[in-house]
Amino acid sequence: MQPQQRILNAEALTSHGNVAGRRAMVQILEAGLRAADPYNNTARLVRLEGDRLIVGHGDFILPGDPRQEPEEIDLRQVDRILVLGAGKGVQRAAKALEDILGDRLSGGHVIDKQGCPIILERIGVTLGAHPVPDEQCVIGCQRILELTRDLTERDLVFTVIGNGVSSLLTLPVPGVNLEDVREATRIMQIERGAPTNELNPVRNHLDQLKGGRIARYIHPARAIHILTGSALNYAAVMDRNIWLHTMPERSTFAEAVEMLHKWQAWEAVSPAVRRHLLQADPALETVKRGEYEQYRFRVFEVMPQHLTMLPTARRVAEELGFRAHVLYRYSHFEAAPAATMAGSIAWNIEEWGEPFEPPCVLLGGHELLVTVGQGDGMGGRNQEWALAAARRIAGSPQIVMGSVDSDGTDGPGHQFGGDPSVPVLAGGIVDGYTWDQARAAGFDPDAELRRHNTSPVLWRVGSGVQATFNISVTDLTAILVLGRSTPRPHP
Helix, strand or coil: CCCCCCECCHHHHCCCCCHHHHHHHHHHHHHHHHHCCCHHHHHHHEEEECCEEEECCHHHECCCCCCCCCEEEEHHHCCEEEEEEECCCCHHHHHHHHHHHHHHCCEEEEEEECCCCCCCCCCEEEEECCCCCCHHHHHHHHHHHHHHCCCCCCEEEEEEECCCHHHHCCCECCCCCHHHHHHHHHHHHHHCCCCHHHHHHHHHCCECCCCCHHHHHHCCCEEEEEECCCCCCHHHHHHCCCCCCCCCCCCCHHHHHHHHHHCCCCCCCCHHHHHHHHHCCHHHCCCCHHHHCCCCEEEEECCCHHHCHHHHHHHHHHHCCCEEEEEEEEECCEHHHHHHHHHHHHHHHHHHCCCCCCCEEEEEEECCECCCCCCCCCCCHHHHHHHHHHHHCCCCCCEEEEEEECCCCCCCCCCCCCCCCCCCCCEEEEECCHHHHHHHCCCCHHHHHHHCCHHHHHHHCCCEECECCCCCCCEEEEEEECCCCCCCCCC
16 A cells, blocks of 8 residues: 555645745655555565464564564464554554454454544544543543453454554543543643653553553463554663553652652642552552563564654655755654744754755654643644744745644644634644734734644644644654845844
8 A cells, every 4th residue: 555645735835935945845744744654564564374474574673672583373373363552543553454464353442533534444443532531532441451351372462552542542540530630631741741751650550551551451362562653672662661551661650659749730630649649559550571571472663763754754855955954853842942943043044054054954853842831722732833933934035844743633633622614733834924924814923822822823824734644653843944045134
């Protein structure tokens, strides 16, 4: 299957402003988005040869894994094959398994993000909320749990997970209800801007399936764990993991308490959450490596770094004639200040040719942050970056900046309200004309940024990227400087 066209509104994005720069930007971001599709890689990982199922390919074996050989399974010794999973866009990897296994697949269940079309036929799908979980997430987990209740050593289970799993895979422990978990997530991540790695010790210890616990339920069946993250290695997965919930997990109850205090959220979360974390029942701790290695498992990564967004976007940028530089990888920045700094670098390149001579593209891979507080707007981190960038580069004839989320759904979409006539966007593309276009359209873009209400602004001025749904790997940012201009006063 060929990678699908990801950007749906390319014509609108390239019909105004800096047309040449916008066309190049669309091609660069499109290439990156297409690379964030696990279907073909999963099809390369798993193949069927008669009664033999072979799982393994050099591109997808984790560095440091003591087992480098493919896994070969005699299907005459297998009673059932199931697929279980959760994550934004996870259906793309599950669909590959469905197509490969055909009638040999007994079923399964995955949890995808609300708004994604259902593309699976043999595997059940529940659509849940992200970033704050809802009742559908719980229902999806219950369906997954039900499928594990009578597994035996003669069963084979594929798991597929990716970014977004920490919200979508939510089944609170007894004594803690869904609203308790929702509140803790909203306070830490939405209101106060805690990064996922500092939120996860909390929610991992409030859940029945996170932190490797789902592997307990799969045991004693044979498990093949497919990860759609990137830049992973075996030691990180086995010893330092806090978000790949089919794998062992490193954090503790004490760390969960520490994180709530760090973000001044201890008194804000419910008494049930505080009580459960302080009780710290050892029987309810997450699965550590020692226990996990007693299970029957293999683990593979289908989105390794060299096949994903950044290197693909870089190659296409160079094919278009731009000097391409990677500015950062997998960094966490607050979106608006990061965009302001990126715009300043772009101005310096345009006026002085430093630190790079144009024409050039600066690329970044990251997960941006937006500390919303009490803001009530519709938007997302990539859109916030784009609109803040538009403010910084206003008036430039040479700069185009764009940022997109690989899964095609930047931010919570309509989960907390917003204009229903504005689609859920993947990000934005802006140039030196965008800020004035927003003003001419009747917006006060400064005020909308303060409200974190970026989707309506970008959409109405033809700068919001609408894309197909897929897995979440990371965000992709591109700063394009077409040439040099005479120095001038900056806005």
